[in-house]
Amino acid sequence: MTGSALSRSKPLKIGDIELANRVLLAPMSGVTDAPFRRLAAALGAGLVVSEMTASGDLVQGRAMTRLRCEATGIGPHVVQLAGCEAGWMAEGARIAEAAGAEIIDINMGCPARHVTGGQSGSALMRDLDHALRLIEATISAVKVPVTLKMRLGWDDRSLNAPELARRAEQAGVRMISVHGRTRCQFYKGEADWRAVRAVKDAINIPLVVNGDITSFEKAVSALEMSDADAVMIGRGAQGQPWLPGQIGRRLETGVTEAPPSLAQQLNYIRALYDEVCHLYGLRIGLRHARKHLGWALEIAARYSRAPAQTLKIWRERILTSDDPHRVHRSLQDAFDDFAWSAAA
Ligand SMILES: Cc1cc2nc3c(=O)[nH]c(=O)nc-3n(C[C@H](O)[C@H](O)[C@H](O)COP(=O)(O)O)c2cc1C
Numbered sequence: 111m112t113g114s115a116l117s118r119s120k121p122l123k124i125g126d127i128e129l130a131n132r133v134l135l136a137p138m139s140g141v142t143d144a145p146f147r148r149l150a151a152a153l154g155a156g157l158v159v160s161e162m163t164a165s166g167d168l169v170q171g172r173a174m175t176r177l178r179c180e181a182t183g184i185g186p187h188v189v190q191l192a193g194c195e196a197g198w199m200a201e202g203a204r205i206a207e208a209a210g211a212e213i214i215d216i217n218m219g220c221p222a223r224h225v226t227g228g229q230s231g232s233a234l235m236r237d238l239d240h241a242l243r244l245i246e247a248t249i250s251a252v253k254v255p256v257t258l259k260m261r262l263g264w265d266d267r268s269l270n271a272p273e274l275a276r277r278a279e280q281a282g283v284r285m286i287s288v289h290g291r292t293r294c295q296f297y298k299g300e301a302d303w304r305a306v307r308a309v310k311d312a313i314n315i316p317l318v319v320n321g322d323i324t325s326f327e328k329a330v331s332a333l334e335m336s337d338a339d340a341v342m343i344g345r346g347a348q349g350q351p352w353l354p355g356q357i358g359r360r361l362e363t364g365v366t367e368a369p370p371s372l373a374q375q376l377n378y379i380r381a382l383y384d385e386v387c388h389l390y391g392l393r394i395g396l397r398h399a400r401k402h403l404g405w406a407l408e409i410a411a412r413y414s415r416a417p418a419q420t421l422k423i424w425r426e427r428i429l430t431s432d433d434p435h436r437v438h439r440s441l442q443d444a445f446d447d448f449a450w451s452a453a454a
Pocket residue numbers: 136137138139140141160161162190217219220259289320321322323342343344345346
């Protein structure tokens with residue numbers, strides 16, 4: 111048994127904050143909005159992290175930016191900050207802390223061109239001295255623990271995650287998450303959980319392995335290959351906010367749980383739809399909520415083995431409607447239809 115496997119029987123802590131279990135919901139811009147995070151946390155995710163929040167936008171007080179890092183009210187409140195200016199990172203961290211953040215996470219993993227073009231996200235893995243200046247500025251600005259999310263490196267020739275992680279730990283970072291791809295891979299190929307092990311060997315703080323973890327079996331493999339202390343699930347949770355909680359509990363108890371019934375799934379998506387529309391207002395909320403509706407319908411159709419044509423019809427009817435009452439009625443009808451498929 112490895113050191114991590116032994117210590118995994120104890121609760122995972124970030125500073126003094128104890129996590130509910132060892133499966134985290136990944137931050138995903140445009141996906142893990144506050145209502146989705148609240149639902150995932152209520153369903154047992156070990157920790158949920160806000161969407162990436164641009165420190166400059168937070169400092170300038172943009173209303174939409176504030177919404178991105180709203181607290182869920184369940185479990186520790188984690189705000190993820192991105193940026194390339196030490197002063198803004200520090201001020202953004204102070205603002206987030208004053209608004210209730212209990213952990214600040216720094217994004218050094220985002221591969222998107224509009225982010226790396228501004229020298230933020232994974233672009234910081236190309237200049238570790240500058241990355242360290244941002245980390246140090248953030249840590250000195252707040253009392254709450256600071257964590258860091260990164261990739262394996264910029265490309266195959268610069269796999270410097272172990273070095274960045276080691277230097278970040280020395281600066282005072284309390285947990286590291288690593289997506290097992292390089293920036294230049296974007297989302298192509300497969301996440302390399304074994305390569306994440308080199309980070310584990312470089313640090314003494316908790317390590318979280320991330321990338322392509324969509325089931326209990328994959329979580330176990332990722333933990334074994336990387337020797338990490340916890341896993342982080344992103345796209346696998348789209349449409350199934352219960353997944354991090356279910357896997358987290360199973361890692362602790364060994365007990366397999368059935369997926370939620372169709373009736374429960376319907377309740378989750380209805381509540382999520384209403385909350386998103388309420389948070390953003392109907393005009394913007396409908397656009398955000400549509401993604402959740404689409405994923406929820408796909409997952410429900412998959413679990414009930416509904417024909418592709420049935421899913422297509424309901425997707426078209428529900429995702430094109432601007433009328434919340436109609437969406438609610440159609441969701442009920444769609445899930446009734448799926449229940450027929452499941453029973454057939
Ligand atoms: C739509 C989308 C948005 C994302 N936004 C963020 C973000 O805001 N901050 C961040 O650190 N990572 C972000 N990521 C990366 C994820 O957190 C995660 O590292 C990546 O998706 C790999 O994990 P997965 O295979 O479980 O999805 C995003 C990924 C996706 C697909």
